[in-house]
Amino acid sequence: MKEKICVDEDAYVEGNSDVEVDFGKVGTDKNDDYDAYDPGTDSDGANSWHSLEMKTPPNSEDELEEETESDEVFPVFREGARFGELHLEVGMKFKTKWDFKEAVREYTIQEGRRIRFNKNDRNRLRAVCKVKECGWVIFASKDRDDTCWQVKTFRDDHSCAREDKNRAANRNWVASKLVKKVRKYPNFRHCDANTFFKTKYDLSLNRNSISRALSDARNLVYGDEKAQYAMVRDYGETLLKTNPGSTVKICTIPQPNGDVIFEKMYVCLSGCKNGFKAGCRPLIGLDGAFLKTVFGGQILSAIGQDANHHIYVIAWAVVEVENTANWKWFLELLHADLGDYKTHGWCFISDMQKVHYC
Known part of the structure; x- marks a missing residue:
């Protein structure tokens, strides 16, 4: 039938x-x-x-359900996209949770919106717009193989207005954008940074944020100044090793906990010393100048003049302050390196009366 x-x-x-x-x-x-x-x-x-x-819809947020097998190839996030060209989409994969979070931060700054992370644990991360009426949301979680993070939900539709102030542009983010500028322009100033962010990123940053970020950027480019003081003795040993016959004196202040604080340092290289004696005019200029660093201080210098009327550095010292005691210490070491000034007939010139008291 x-x-x-x-x-x-x-x-x-x-x-x-x-x-x-x-x-x-x-x-x-x-x-x-x-x-x-x-x-x-x-x-x-x-x-x-x-x-x-x-x-199941491709943007389903049911992260606890078993994912269906698919042969679809999803895009992988690549760092280094130019500002304004960053693109996010459903299915995009990220190596780590940190990469995803930073990409969302960059994207929201690019769009001029404020967000908050209302779900943040080991396996899930969701960000929503801070404006409650706005429906913008992005959600990502670990894939089932636990090898990467993948965007599962992304509604890229803001109903709120764009803003030129964004707390997502934190200190680390601002400093990372200033590194190239500081490396290219060592005298990059606060006003330059303010103009840079306003022009390129359409951001208005307060003065303190820029100042702290500039300091961090300089530390990344030139090194941490505080950490460099811990290598002063290594610096002195290197000078003596590479310039035999030089003089390096380092004075420190001991502390009860066993640490020491840098006080002052004197340097006279053998090449500078012998060159002055052999071919420079019998004239020594003495002067001090302020050091524009985080810890301040002053530099004392002894300068000669060669046959071409060019400046010739003889010796220098870094001290906390320019006073009679430090000038006396500096000139005593200079006298020991060069010899008796009366015997050689050297003439000293200084614009500071404190030197004559020594």
Whole structure:
């Protein structure tokens, strides 16, 4: 007994009553795949469909459900995109949670919006717009193989207005943008940084934020000044090793906990000393200048003049302050290196009366 089994208005299958019918397929072509029923695209009426198979939307936020296997190739986030060209999308993969978080930060600064992370744990991270009425949201979680983070939800539709002040532009972010500028322009100033962020990033930053970020950027380029003082003795040993016959004196102040504080340092290289004696005019200029560093201080110097009337550095010292005691200490060491000034007939010139008291 054969019967006709209706599948839809236009197709039917002929066979016995015990024959299985695949309601997910119509026709005989095994390669014909049909999408889930979509009322917006149905052309056969309200009672027809292409398939009974229910597929999970690609931006589903049900991160706890087992993910369906797919051969789809998802984009991988690449660092280094120019500001204004950063692009995020559903399915994009990130190596670490930190990479995803920083990419979201960069993207929100680029768009001029404020966000907050309302879900942040070991396996999930969700960011939403700070304006409650705005529907912008992005969500990412670890993939099932625990090898990367992947964007599962992204609604990139802001209903709020753009702002030129953004707390996402924190100290680390601002400093990272200033590193290249500081490396290229050593005298890059606060006003230059303010103009730079306003022009390129459309950001208005307060004075303290720029000052702290500039300090961090200089530390990244030139090194931490405090850490450099810990290498003063290594610096002195290197000078003595590479310039035999030189003089290096380092004075420190001991502390009860065993540490020491740098006080002053004197340097006279053998090449400078011998060169002055051999070919410079019998004239020594003495002067001091302020050091524009975090810890301040002053530098005392003894300068000669060569046959071409050019400045010739003889010796220098770094001290806390320019006073009689430090000038006396400096001149005593200079006298020991060069010899008696009366015997050689050297003349000293200084614009500071404190030197004559020594």
